[in-house]
Amino acid sequence: MNSSILRQLVALPALLAGLAALYACGSAASQNGAPAAQAAARASAVYVLGPGQSVAVAPGTTLRLDRVNDSRCRKGAVCVWAGYISYSLTLGGAGGERSFVLAEDMPGGAKTQSLNGVGVTLMGVEPAEPAALRAPPPDYRVSLQVDLAAPAR
Numbered sequence: 634m635n636s637s638i639l640r641q642l643v644a645l646p647a648l649l650a651g652l653a654a655l656y657a658c659g660s661a662a663s664q665n666g667a668p669a670a671q672a673a674a675r676a677s678a679v680y681v682l683g684p685g686q687s688v689a690v691a692p693g694t695t696l697r698l699d700r701v702n703d704s705r706c707r708k709g710a711v712c713v714w715a716g717y718i719s720y721s722l723t724l725g726g727a728g729g730e731r732s733f734v735l736a737e738d739m740p741g742g743a744k745t746q747s748l749n750g751v752g753v754t755l756m757g758v759e760p761a762e763p764a765a766l767r768a769p770p771p772d773y774r775v776s777l778q779v780d781l782a783a784p785a786r
Contacts, residue, residue, distance in 0.1 A: 677780045679756060683773060690751060690779045694726040701758075701773045709766035717742070718758060720775055724748050735777075750782035 680688045680696070687697035699721040706712035719736035728749055735755045736742030745754040756776035764771050 677778065679776055679778050681774050681776050683775075691726075691781055694724070694749075694751065696751075696753065696777070696779060697723045697725070698775055698777075699723055699732070701775070703763065703770070703773075705763040707763045707766045707768075716763075720755065720758075722753065722777075724751060724753070726751075752778075752780035752782075754778040754780070 678690070680690070682688060682696075682698040684698055684700050687695050690696050701718065701720055703718045704716040705718055706714070706716050715738070717736055717739040719734050719739050719742060721732065721734055723730050723732045725731075726749060731748050733746045733748065733753075734742065735744060735746060735753065737744050737755060745752060747753075754777065756778050758776070759774040760771050
């Protein structure tokens with residue numbers, strides 16, 4: 634009889650903890666009342682793209698990295714200028730496609746562009762350093778922060 638009471642005393646807290654966990658999961662999922670597809674659309678997010686890749690930044694809006702132009706002086710080379718790296722992108726949506734260029738050190742270039750209520754900011758690139766003189770072009774990965782304007786109410 635003592636072992637029966639002992640089992641009940643052990644099982645009751647475990648059962649209550651399990652029910653509390655289930656309740657917490659259910660209330661967290663229904664707190665904001667938005668379906669999962671709407672919850673996925675964020676006002677600000679960072680995306681990592683390679684040349685030719687695209688991402689849906691909002692319903693009906695895509696951002697594509699068309700190409701990377703790297704004119705930086707390669708390691709082991711003798712150069713008369715440092716060069717720069719720029720990124721050609723296209724923002725597509727209901728209003729059509731708009732192409733733009735982001736660059737950190739390019740003369741006249743900008744690190745941030747805002748088009749059709751979408752702000753795109755250059756965060757970084759991998760590899761950060763230029764390739765060696767006779768090395769093949771690297772596999773670029775560009776980090777971009779995308780900020781969506783709040784819809785007018």
